[in-house]
Amino acid sequence: MYNAIVIGGGVAGLFVAQHIRKNVLVLEKNNSLGQKLLVSGSGQCNFTHNGYIKEFFNKYGDKQNFVKKCLNAFSNQDSIRFFNDNGINSIITENGKVFPKSLNSEDILNILIKLNRLNTLKTNIDIKKVTFLDDIFCIVDNNNNQYFSKNLVIATGGITYPKLGASSFGYVIAKQFGHTIIEPRPALTNIISKQRAITTLAGISFKQLKIEIYRNNNKVLDCIGDLIITHKGLSGPVILDNSRNIKPNDTLNINFLPKFNYESLHDKLVNDFHKFGSLKLLSYLKMFDLPKSLLEHFCEQLNISKNFCCAQIIKSHRKELCKLLTMYPIEVDNLGGLNIAMVTHGGVCTKEIYSSTFESKIQKNLYFIGEVLDIDGNTGGYNIQFAFSSAFSSGRKIIENSIHC
Ligand SMILES: Cc1cc2nc3c(=O)[nH]c(=O)nc-3n(C[C@H](O)[C@H](O)[C@H](O)COP(=O)(O)OP(=O)(O)OC[C@H]3O[C@@H](n4cnc5c(N)ncnc54)[C@H](O)[C@@H]3O)c2cc1C
Structure with missing residues (x-):
């Protein structure tokens, strides 16, 4: 015994x-x-x-x-x-x-x-x-x-x-x-996104981004942390740690510039585009210290030439750019399954x-x-x-x- x-x-x-x-x-x-x-x-x-x-x-x-x-x-x-x-x-x-x-x-x-x-x-x-x-x-x-x-x-x-x-x-x-x-169900796992476009940036990582999680248009969570873009979607501590609260079909709005929200960034861009009209958009955006490939990706999403000057950015593009920078939407197709999740929720x-x-x-x-x-x-x-x-x-x-x- x-x-x-x-x-x-x-x-x-x-x-x-x-x-x-x-x-x-x-x-x-x-x-x-x-x-x-x-x-x-x-x-x-x-x-x-x-x-x-x-x-x-x-x-x-x-x-x-x-x-x-x-x-x-x-x-x-x-x-x-x-x-x-x-x-x-x-x-x-x-x-x-x-x-x-x-x-x-x-x-x-x-x-x-x-x-x-x-x-x-x-x-x-x-x-x-x-x-x-x-x-x-x-x-x-x-x-x-x-x-x-x-x-x-x-x-x-x-x-x-x-x-x-x-x-x-x-x-x-x-x-x-x-x-x-x-x-x-799986937890401490990555996200597979519905959008394929973002996955072309696989390997890029960000420090201390802000992410808002929405379910059926209602915000369920705010989180801050380090993020990595993968060839299937998103990973990194902010995703892994919050995966227990994320479900398929949720929308994650990524704020790449957490010091700003949509409105404050928009105000800044209105002023700055006026002030730095002859500066190329990409050169201007460099001051936000974001990877060049991400900025080029934004230009592709907006369907504008990356050689445009700030003065050439029309109002609707400026608004869209602010959205991409502060509320980049990722729809969750699924979460990494039981075979790869580190723990069980x-x-x-x-x-x-x-x-x-x-x-x-x-x-x-x-x-x-x-x-x-x-x-x-x-x-x-x-x-x-x-x-x-x-x-x-x-x-x-x-x-x-x-x-x-
Ligand atoms: C890839 C990976 C990396 C991780 N890294 C970290 C990390 O760095 N830090 C951290 O804190 N956590 C980490 N974790 C999580 C951590 O390993 C687990 O939370 C921890 O091991 C749980 O301990 P446990 O003893 O409860 O379960 P386990 O360590 O999983 O032990 C359970 C044991 O029970 C046995 N068992 C199951 N069924 C039966 C049965 N029917 N009869 C007899 N035996 C059975 C299993 O074979 C296993 O040996 C990681 C997990 C993974 C998958």
């Missing part, structure tokens, strides 16, 4: 198991552990973010209140200290992302595996059945091996990136015990989980941690940090239970 059985040998599963320390069985369906961890941060593992922990809370969409307790219990600084104490120094990038100094995710995974030396880690396990009888969970695998434990932790992750082992098994178990599943409903222990409110001694829950964070290390923090809180409760037994 194990103290705890953990289903899923990824970030959260390995972390909770090492925290409980001994007599834990981790069951992983892949032939190796932590495959998503290995590819995280392009193989460098951006495992948390620097800064005050209270600055983390609003990085999890509408789940700020739910994540607070566990992030306070095991914070970003605790993660940095934890790895430091185990021989892994970290580095912090200019934008606050924290990586192991080696920039090698294997170092993080190897430490988590090493710290599980008193536990049993089994890979290639296909679980057939989970039952609960007389306060004991029984797990049956495909070879009819049976494993027993008082505590069961579900750490099966989200459903994106199936090639790395993602499965909906955690949702199946959750439903079996009466939990609600919030419809899972949706999953086990947090209303049925205690936020201090991650224990089910429906079934005693059953825990859900990490991405299997309806929690997804922004890019920048927030998802792995949540996996650690939720694992820590559940592990602490399981340790307390075993002391009181």
Whole structure:
């Protein structure tokens, strides 16, 4: 009989198991552990973010209140200290992302595996059945091996990136015990735009643009951040972080000049075109520090020669130019699918989980941690940090239970 059985040998599963320390069985369906961890941060593992922990809370969409307790219990600084104490120094990038100094995710995974030396880690396990009888969970695998434990932790992750082992098994178990599943969909993903024209600018990136998101002509969100144009549409932190709120057929109005709105830019252009009438339009627009190819793209969209002088720009073109610069519309055809999205939005409903222990409110001694829950964070290390923090809180409760037994 194990103290705890953990289903899923990824970030959260390995972390909770090492925290409980001994007599834990981790069951992983892949032939190796932590495959998503290995590819995280392009193989460098951006495992948390620097800064005050209270600055983390609003990085999890509408789940700020739910994540607070566990992030306070095991914070970003605790993660940095934890790895430091185990021989892994970290580095912090200019934008606050924290990586192991080696920039090698294997170092993080190897430490988590090493710290599980008193536990049993089994890979290639296909679980057939989970039952609960007389306060004991029984797990049956495909070879009819049976494993027993008082505590069961579900750490099966989200459903994106199936090639790395993602499965909906955690949702199946959750439903079996009466939990609600919030419809899972891709998050931290790019946008495929209906317009092809913008994709000719693939590769161009912008810093701190403003984007307004409209659904059925109603504004649903304002966001600011870095943007990259791709060969299919848009990506970059501002898109990835807000993809949980974007749906097909939404319109994104991009403001390439966030210091201006349509009206203030229009006023400026009226004055400036008058003042600099003989200046070529492209030379004038250069002062806004935008890529030349984007400005040429605007000329193409307006169907005007790029050799026009400012004085040659008629009123309707000036207005259109202001629109393109401050409200460039991109219609969303679709979002990058489950195969490429970094995380899952949706999953086990947090209303049925205690936020201090991650224990089910429906079934005693059953825990859900990490991405299997309806929690997804922004890019920048927030998802792995949540996996650690939720694992820590559940592990602490399981340790307390075993002391009181
Ligand atoms: C390409 C990519 C890059 C990323 N980069 C970052 C980053 O830099 N920073 C960051 O914070 N986040 C990043 N993420 C997100 C982050 O990796 C996840 O949020 C995190 O791994 C979630 O941890 P988890 O333990 O909940 O799930 P996982 O790490 O996905 O672990 C779940 C485990 O459960 C196993 N499993 C599933 N079903 C079963 C079953 N039926 N039986 C047994 N085992 C099962 C899976 O095989 C897997 O090993 C990235 C994600 C991707 C895809």
